[in-house]
Amino acid sequence: MENSVILYGASGHCKVIIDILECLQVGIQTIVDDNPITSSIMENSVVHTSNFSFTSSDSVILSIGNNKIRKKLSEQLKVTFEKVIHPNATVSKHSKIEEGTVIMAGAIVNPHVEIGKHCIINSGAIIEHDCIIEDYSHICPNASLAGGVLIGEGSQVGIGATIIQGITIGKWVVIGAGTVIINNVPDYSIVVGNPGKVIKLNQNEHH
Known part of the structure; x- marks a missing residue:
């Protein structure tokens, strides 16, 4: 930098x-x-x-x-x-972080994670092995992604949300705070609850 x-x-x-x-x-x-x-x-x-x-x-x-x-x-x-990584974040040397991304204090990024451009990995977020986080996404504080999760472009994983292993989240999705995701989520969805349910499609997000 x-x-x-x-x-x-x-x-x-x-x-x-x-x-x-x-x-x-x-x-x-x-x-x-x-x-x-x-x-x-x-x-x-x-x-x-x-x-x-x-x-x-x-x-x-x-x-x-x-x-x-x-x-x-x-x-x-x-x-x-520039990308910015807080010194108290734990980021594996076997992960890949693209330009413009910011990783906050207490976040954990484990091996073979790929994080795209201009993402936010917020305070205390956990990104387990082999996750892919596409450009412009935001993983909110204390959200947890198990291994092999794909987060599509521009999606937001709400504070304290949990996504089980191997799940695919579409692009420009909003996952509510505390939501537990156990099934794949289509593009432009707004998802809340435990287990997470699509409550509507965010038509404004279509590009």
Whole structure:
């Protein structure tokens, strides 16, 4: 990683990334945000996007929790995207982590896991061996994936959710907090309960 990075997005998610960068002793060059009334976050000044131009030499982290917005911005910006791993996360050297992904404190990523671009592996999440997590997904705090689980693009696994081994979760799925998944889940589903049941299809997610 570069000695300093630019953060895009001054939200609560940004606060956690700032904290990780402090632990890694990586400087913050600038924080950019679309909200004109946000002027600072955690003692860092915030620049409005209208007053900032990205260049191809910039090292950037998309510090935005919304999966769709991260996808949109990652496709628009021609920059170098950095990945960030908290020093208290446990990440196997036999795993593969793509650009833009952020791994929070206490997360565990075991061998032969593949994590795509611009994913969030949140605090205390467990990703067991041989899982594949596609781009722009978010594994929320204390969610647990058993071995061989596939998470499709842009999906969100809610806080404390559990997915048994070998399950396939489609793209742009939302799994509710505490949900237990024992069957495959189709694209664009919203799933809640124990065992998890599809309560509706999220038509807004179609791309």
